[in-house]
Amino acid sequence: xxxxxxxxxxxxxxxxxxxxxxxxxxxxxxxxxxxxxxxxxxxxxxxxxxxxxxxxxxxxxxxxxxxxxxxxxxxxxxxxxxxxxxxxxxxxxxxxxxxxxxxxxxxxxxxxxxxxxxxxxxxxxxxxxxxxxxxxxxxxxxxxxxxxxxxxxxxxxxxxxxxxxxxxxxxxxxxxxxxxxxxxxxxxxxxxxxxxxxxxxxxxxxxxxxxxxxxxxxxxxxxxxxxxxxxxxxxxxxxxxxxxxxxxxxxxxxxxxxxxxxxxxxxxxxxxxxxxxxxxxxxxxxxxxxxxxxxxxxxxxxxxxxxxxxxxxxxxxxxxxxxxxxxxxxxxxxxxxxxxxxxxxxxxx
Amino acid sequence: xxxxxxxxxxxxxxxxxxxxxxxxxxxxxxxxxxxxxxxxxxxxxxxxxxxxxxxxxxxxxxxxxxxxxxxxxxxxxxxxxxxxxxxxxxxxxxxxxxxxxxxxxxxxxxxxxxxxxxxxxxxxxxxxxxxxxxxxxxxxxxxxxxxxxxxxxxxxxxxxxxxxxxxxxxxxxxxxxxxxxxxxxxxxxxxxxxxxxxxxxxxxxxxxxxxxxxxxxxxxxxxxxxxxxxxxx
Numbered sequence: 001x002x003x004x005x006x007x008x009x010x011x012x013x014x015x016x017x018x019x020x021x022x023x024x025x026x027x028x029x030x031x032x033x034x035x036x037x038x039x040x041x042x043x044x045x046x047x048x049x050x051x052x053x054x055x056x057x058x059x060x061x062x063x064x065x066x067x068x069x070x071x072x073x074x075x076x077x078x079x080x081x082x083x084x085x086x087x088x089x090x091x092x093x094x095x096x097x098x099x100x101x102x103x104x105x106x107x108x109x110x111x112x113x114x115x116x117x118x119x120x121x122x123x124x125x126x127x128x129x130x131x132x133x134x135x136x137x138x139x140x141x142x143x144x145x146x147x148x149x150x151x152x153x154x155x156x157x158x159x160x161x162x163x164x165x166x167x168x169x170x171x172x173x174x175x176x177x178x179x180x181x182x183x184x185x186x187x188x189x190x191x192x193x194x195x196x197x198x199x200x201x202x203x204x205x206x207x208x209x210x211x212x213x214x215x216x217x218x219x220x221x222x223x224x225x226x227x228x229x230x231x232x233x234x235x236x237x238x239x240x241x242x243x244x245x246x247x248x249x250x251x252x253x254x255x256x257x258x259x260x261x262x263x264x265x266x267x268x269x270x271x272x273x274x275x276x277x278x279x280x281x282x283x284x285x286x287x288x289x290x291x292x293x294x295x296x297x298x299x300x301x302x303x304x305x306x307x308x309x310x311x312x313x314x315x316x317x318x319x320x321x322x323x324x325x326x327x328x329x330x331x332x333x334x335x336x337x338x339x340x341x342x343x344x345x346x347x348x349x
Numbered sequence: 350x351x352x353x354x355x356x357x358x359x360x361x362x363x364x365x366x367x368x369x370x371x372x373x374x375x376x377x378x379x380x381x382x383x384x385x386x387x388x389x390x391x392x393x394x395x396x397x398x399x400x401x402x403x404x405x406x407x408x409x410x411x412x413x414x415x416x417x418x419x420x421x422x423x424x425x426x427x428x429x430x431x432x433x434x435x436x437x438x439x440x441x442x443x444x445x446x447x448x449x450x451x452x453x454x455x456x457x458x459x460x461x462x463x464x465x466x467x468x469x470x471x472x473x474x475x476x477x478x479x480x481x482x483x484x485x486x487x488x489x490x491x492x493x494x495x496x497x498x499x500x501x502x503x504x505x506x507x508x509x510x511x512x513x514x515x516x517x518x519x520x521x522x523x524x525x526x527x528x529x530x531x532x533x534x535x536x537x538x539x540x541x542x543x544x545x546x547x548x549x550x551x552x553x554x555x556x557x558x559x560x561x562x563x564x565x566x567x568x569x570x571x572x573x574x575x576x577x578x579x580x581x582x
Contacts, residue, residue, distance in 0.1 A: 045426075048430040049429070049430055050426055050429050050430050050580065051580050052580040052581045069432075070432040070433070070434070071432075073430055073431060073432040074432040076430065078426070078427075078430045080423065080426040082423045082426075084422075084423050084424040084425070084426040084427035084428075085422070085424065086356070086360070086422070086424055087422065088360055088363050088364055089356075089360070089363070093359075097352055097355070097356045098427065098431070100351065100352030100355070101352040101353065101427075101428070101431045101433060102431050102432060103432065103433075144427060
């Protein structure tokens with residue numbers, strides 16, 4: 001549905017987006033993640049034809065955004081970071097205008113009624129936009145993107161300024177729309193991306209540094225099978241006891257997290273499964289094991305680790321791959337029981 | 350283009366701008382008419398031509414927000430990502446402003462009827478004058494729109510437009526100060542007021558029509574380019 005190849009954008013001497021490539025299948029829901037100024041909005045603005053591109057190619061449903069802008073734009077609904085609203089218009093009047101502007105073919109009144117209901121703004125449809133709260137304005141912006149029922153929705157931080165209840169509503173709406181739309185959304189709220197997106201693209205300094213499912217990223221990033229054990233015991237005794245378990249590389253105490261107990265981070269040698277051995281050793285010492293969890297990283301931690309990495313090459317090393325000259329973008333895929341690293345080239349074949 | 354035209358036209362009257370401009374027109378039209386009426390030789394074309402001064406001062410108000418406001422409020426993101434051509438957007442806005450300008454001349458029809466009721470009038474001279482004023486107006490609107498597209502601030506746009514309007518309309522007054530004779534002639538002939546003059550004298554001059562049409566087209570084209578250029582910034 002969306003094909004981006006070798007996309008670059010230069011502002012004067014500043015290269016805001018560097019050689020970005022990815023492809024999105026019909027019906028996928030993709031999360032764009034990255035710190036401020038990473039180039040997320042720039043990429044979204046290029047995909048929607050608002051900004052030109054310096055190099056590369058963007059295709060929406062087979063239509064090149066530079067060569068056939070109108071055909072490409074017709075397939076996109078865009079909610080920019082700041083919702084594009086004429087504040088001197090009433091909600092319904094504004095949506096009527098967008099309907100006319102986009103030259104939509106559906107019957108006007110039922111189509112707009114449906115969208116008003118969908119984003120829950122039918123109760124404010126006759127109010128001036130300038131009198132609406134931030135949350136409502138955001139939803140009018142959302143409604144504007146949905147007009148014409150485009151196949152692709154590009155949402156730049158769609159839940160900014162909403163209260164927690166509205167965030168959940170919009171999130172549910174995105175999930176529902178995700179069933180028959182292709183959606184790209186960017187967000188700073190990582191749990192949101194985790195909740196609605198099947199695939200995450202992490203962008204830093206204008207480059208893609210990771211493109212994978214949240215689970216795979218987590219697996220890749222965490223030291224395999226390292227564990228956190230919470231045990232009712234004395235700290236030093238247990239450290240010694242755990243260190244002598246076969247297959248354990250190192251044990252660090254994480255201190256007291258709960259009364260009478262200590263937490264220990266246990267790292268195994270070469271990804272060995274040591275769960276059984278560890279719990280057996282604790283039982284052997286007559287101590288109580290309160291919990292034993294695998295130390296998987298949350299998306300939040302992954303995000304911080306990757307984006308704080310001094311440069312993008314370091315981030316790629318963290319993910320366990322090195323970019324080579326002819327590999328435009330590398331994807332890690334989990335098929336069956338093995339992890340395979342695929343390049344764009346192989347994808348196309 | 351229709352959607353943009355409708356929106357812009359309505360927006361003139363959902364804010365005070367449209368009313369203020371039209372009120373100014375009606376006030377001065379009434380004033381000039383009563384002066385001419387009392388003078389004893391009522392000639393509506395004179396009233397219409399006298400409005401060029403009012404146009405110079407009201408036009409910046411009509412055009413100042415046309416392009417700059419979209420950019421300031423980021424609405425341009427909705428316009429430029431919609432499946433429409435830039436030319437359509439620009440023309441829609443242009444015709445909306447021109448329509449408000451045209452409405453400003455509506456009372457002249459009443460004046461013409463009043464005069465026609467007791468002396469014979471030359472309807473063509475009325476129509477020529479009106480046509481000339483619309484041509485002048487479209488050139489001024491196109492210039493104002495282009496200036497508005499260069500900035501995010503409607504105040505800067507208004508002031509700059511006012512200065513340039515005064516200059517292009519009355520530059521013939523400075524022609525005498527220019528020592529180079531050919532340049533003086535160019536300045537004198539190119540001034541909008543000289544080009545508009547013929548229309549007030551019951552003459553439909555093709556060169557003047559072409560002059561105003563090409564000025565309008567040139568600045569509308571520049572306005573489109575200026576929108577497009579922003580995408581490449």
